[in-house]
Amino acid sequence: MDKQYLEKLLDNMLSTGADFAEIFEENTISKSYNYIDSKLDNIRFSQTNGIGLRIAKNTEIYYASINYDDLEDVYNLSNDLKNNINDKVLYKNIKLNDLEKYKADYKISYDDYSDEKIKEYMSKLDKKIRNLDKRVNQVSLTLMQRDDNVTISNYKGIYKKEQRYNTRFYVSANFKDGENVASSSFNWGSNGGLEILEKNIDKELDKLIKFGVDKLYAKPCIGKKMPVILGPGFGAVIFHEACGHAMEANATANNQSVLAGKIGQKVANDKVTIIDDGTISNLWGTTKIDDEGMPTQKNVLIKDGVLVNYLNDEINNRKLNMQLTGSSRREDYHYAPVSRMNNTYLLPRDDKIEDMIKSIDFGLYAFELGGGSVDTESGDFNFGCETAYMIRNGKIAECVKGASLIGNALDILNNVEMVSDNLEYGVGMCGASSGWVYVTIGEPTIKVSSILVGGEEDDK
Amino acid sequence: MINDLINIANKEGILLEVYNVKSKSVNIETLNDKLINYNISDDNSYKIKSIINNKTIVLNYESLENPENIIDTIKHNANVIDNDNKNSLTENDYTMENRKEKNDIDFSVVKKELLRFNDYKDKYPFLLNIDSSISYEEINVSIDNLKHHLNDSYNYIYVYISLSGKKNNIVKTKLVNEYYDNFDIDDLKNKIEKAIKELELEFSATSVFTNKYKVLLDNNVVKSILYNMSNMFDAKSMFMKLSILSDKLNQKIFSDKITILEEPLNPKFIVNRHFDNEGTLMYNKEIVKNGIFKTAFNNLEYAYKTNSKPTGNASGFYNLHIKEGNKSYNELIKELDNGIIITQVEGLHAGINHITGDISLQSEGLLVENGQIKKALNLIILSTNIKELLNNVIEVGNDLKEFGYSISSPSLLVDNITISGSGDK
Known part of the structure; x- marks a missing residue:
């Protein structure tokens, strides 16, 4: 869509009195290579190209999305949209700025590696994993790559285009010994290109096998309230779920968050400083601009236990009247954007992991967590443990299965007792009203003094 | 455009079929007495299946403007993948007859x-927020290859309401999910009133001590678990x-009380x-009959690989459900006698392990x-395994x-299930 047409379309969208208008154009090519059963099973390919039109009046949002072959269909859709508003015209004759372009940050582009080379990488890795332990009975490898090109233009004259590369590799192995089955997996990803295939993953493979084999013989988890150590990296899903979502403006601006109205208040233990930063080079959740065209930035959300900021988007911020944080995100053109996290992490401190373990008579060490979810209004959250061990008398004991952790955001923030110095990042997909977006979550190993753990009846 | 692509492929010796989905939707979301979002969408997508050199290549596009690029991608992928996916184009034809009347909704009235739901706050002052959303979707699907054509259409209405309340500084939430053929505002109001009363009860909620309990699982809970475990019936998952x-086909896997049907x-x-x-005609079938695993869902690839009849599940399943029993919900509560009713579960994407069947849900x-x-x-956790859960079923409601076009469910009364909690004995 050329600049002149975009201006004409914005004028039409604003012609019934809207006080906000935005056009989001998107072209994406995604490829996903799945290697399973020691074969390249398929290459999934998809190409999307569509447009999202958004207008607003005060805090009411009207959104339309379409994939089109004919520009007239888009114009007709903008008419359907604007007919929802009938007021004095506030903006007309929109003039867009010169186009600002942002290129994806990769070292190896998707065109630099042939499909044959990718297949060879997967084939070698498959053999290597199968040779590591005879109980491995299936290996599944997936390389996902997405070349996303978005153009944002709006009523203020913003006219920006960003190319976003997102590349992720999943490794999953299944283990079988008699009737016992278990699975173990890890993945890594980046807001970059195929250079992720050059990462040395030997340590991760050792863990994959150790955890998979331990899980084969795992005992039922003991269920009750207990102290819990959370491993580094993806363990931070606890902060993502328990308080990250509660700091997003679509929850805070509408009084639908347990943290609404608490700016300046002490909400966590002194050791808790939480940052969301969309600018960190090549992290999975990084973008140069958000989906409203604002540059992303480093946002300190909780500092030494005090809530200092929320993540904002333009429309929700009309209620909050704070500074925009460059956090407006959406899965794709089908969704109106809302404030979302990018790369959220807990700042490291200097507690020692050995001291954490020693301090617990009976508790849980969750090395790897699965996903989770939170009710932002009540603060109640839950998440599942992928790999966990009981701690008995200050020592790591048996591997346990079926552990999940539940609690309330405010309790957990206050119960973070020890924080180590080994900050690591994990990659994930975060789902909310504007769809699934790429997020990084990071933390060092931490000890939480008490969490309710799901499992079997009390230890005898 | 579809026919152009099929013809170009044919000239290149490629068998090609296009599955086209056209969907239109309207969604309205309100928060208390304010409109938050009004969304409309108009989508068109193409799944292109092609067979070249005995390999099957599937690509997804939203536009067929560059047929030559599509053909090049098909040829390239066929050279790289190893999968000996024996497959075929559909030889079926189908034309939708007795088309259901399109729902006629006046969105300004809706x-x-x-x-107006905001008025509940006057009647129930503890209510904090009423977040309501209604969606209408209208979908047309078609399949074309050189010789055959199929088309079908359907529509539905989905309502999602999140209610929150606050008492003594404690906030609780409750969800209402309803799925309609025709929007029934009176039915919806009844459901909201019921949910508000359940919400009020929750302010005095406590936990229990970890133990084995007799448990009544509400139909929405059974639905969530079955939906999230449904790939256990998938032929590809089984094969892999x-x-x-x-390896459990035709074996006893669940209680005699459990019959699971798919009735599209x-x-x-x-x-x-x-x-x-893939153009396979759907039919009603028994997945599990009186506890015995009878049919795995497959697509054409896995029908060939497992030497089975194609089941028409290449695009998922429709109207999957546990066959109803005879007892009403109130009769099940009486029969529960002493135990726990699970009314809602959270965190399904994390709390269910598809490979081991372990379930651990808030x-x-x-x-x-x-x-x-x-x-x-x-703050209680349902801790079990899908096999244990469906083996311990005493009664089906x-x-x-x-709960949507893919899944429905009755409530289940189950014996001897672990519930973890923080309460004291």
């Missing part, structure tokens, strides 16, 4: 109705040893589907003593409820 039911053609459900995205519930509901429970 919007006013949603905004990724299902707990690999049964007119009692809101949406009927007639063919999958739950809300009600404590029942002597057949009477005594109090609400929260007659309260089959539709």
